[in-house]
Amino acid sequence: MTPSSPGAQPFGAPSGRAAVIAGVGGHVPPNVVTNADLVARLDTSDEWIRSRTGIASRHVVTPGTATSDLAVEAGRRALKSAQDSQVDAVVLATTTPDHPCPATAPAVASRLGLTGVPALDVAAVCTGFLYALATGAGFIACGLADRVLVIASDAFTTIVDPDDRGTAVIFADGAGAVVLRAGEADEPGALRSVVLGSDGELSDLISVPAGGSRQRSSGTPGQPGDEFFHMAGRATYRHAVERMTAAALRSLEDTGWRPEDVDRFAAHQANARILDAVAERLGIGPQRQLSNIEHVGNTGGASIPLLLSQKAADGSLTAGDRVLLTAFGGGLAWGAATLTWPEL
Template identity: 60%
Template sequence: MSAAAVLCGVGSYLPPRVVTNDELAGRMDTTDEWIRSRTGIGRRHVADPGTATSDLAVEAGARALKSAGRDSADAVVVATMTPDHPCPATAPAVASRLGLTGAAAFDVGAVCSGFVYALAAATGLVSAGVARRVLVVGAEVNSTVLDPADRSTSVIFGDGAGAVVLRAGEPDEPGALGPFDLGSDGTGADHIMIAAGGSRQRGSDAPAGPGDAYMTMRGQEVFRHAVLRMAASSRSVLAEAGWDVADLDRVVSHQANQRIINQLADDLGVPRDRAVSNIERVGNTGAASIPVALADAVDRGGLDEGDRVLLTAFGGGLSWGSTLLRWPPLDGS
């Protein structure tokens, strides 16, 4: 029987600078009330100039390894849409800086769904016997791809990193991940996009426009697809696992928008107080949002050993994914 991937450590890191809604209101046409009523966000963390995604990822990764009581891993998977460079991948640099030189290391680019995709990839490494322990990191410096004058994006996103450690174990023990459901719909690629910098733009005759280096988002379409896709994906993994919605103790969805978090809970029939949310304090941290929310819930006593937990995400691509686990003891063993 193939080994299961078992979560055994979690950690996060947020850059120290906090940007409040009032600060944003001082430089663009918005207010604290406008932002809160549409997103549920009150503040977000923003990296200082010169800080790269790998810097945040290393901090979160080190904390996750400490939580797991380990200082080694056989593989490192980094989910990000804001890599340090288009080439090479960010993960090898993260591995090296954590003293994991020689470990397999690669990036996953599925935007806000990236962490769930990275968990699935890491689970595959474990089940195939390629790795016994995998560090999975979601990290973003979203502030580097936001138009500071665009209130449709700049009020939503924050910077941060979260990480978990997975080890080889048994499929019936607490922390074992699975089943997984992953999906995509490339016809909606332009709903969340950075137009410049890739081969499509670079290979064309037309130069990049002045705003093409910034993320653009079609908010209403994203909202509709996010709820629809995460709900369907969640039901798929619940059915495969033989769990009822009523069995869920916690839903940890991508922290995109408080209205999306609430609507997803309503559509699934889960009481809203079971939906983990920290978006008011950190904003949307992209691929980092689920592990940051997990670490935050652990710190605040919001996850108990044995809790049945649903992880579900939606992001650009369009892409989505879900998985399940029973929350394990995190005692550094």
């Protein structure tokens, strides 16, 4: 989603309409699950979880709470931040829709008082927010919308095997959102570069094998546990580090920035080891990294906007900061983006 030549124009510039962040919001369910809670039922320890993931606690939905519930609250907060209750479109990134059919975005839009506007789901797993961000920016660039609410929301624990130590300690639930408005390419908050990529030949590294048309059309019920999220940990780690680093460098090149120009690095909160490895390859020190994984875990596609919302609220992210975003997830899919943080 970025021109192929070095020194590319800011995203949306060809039409003269750039997508500018005008509001941000985040939400996590109130139910907290600590490492001690998991140790009580899994063959693990607090030290093992912390050393491999950097996570101490995470927020988890309780029975009856769905992805749309998290999305509505994050969207409401983003609209309040933007000081506007109306947008022209809603884009929702999620791996855990309320139902296989219909999409979840129309219901979210309706609950936010936005009935009648176009609303759609985007599925790109943990890179979902960047794909949704690009989609919303595309709506603005082509003149289809002047304001777009972009939400990423996942009740990821609903697809994780609670007895799988490898995934149950990592994944959590939450939502984050931004409001995009049409603006100028050189103003704070404008998306400068958006880089996206995928490799479907490696789709089996991160998947939920059962429940889709492939398994259903086979006429077989599938293997026990196939209804849960599966991840090949070591291979995923390697590809995550390589793909996020490459996408980040490409986005920086297109923007005309060097790694040392970045004030705040906001990566998908996959696990602490991946975050440290990517930052080290980019030459971005700890003082410039934004992280909330210790207390929210890996919230899937929601992790970047949730991180931005929390860090803007606590003052770690301020107007004028040059921000680099990057993510990696199932598909395989990955991406990166740059912007200068606006005054909100």
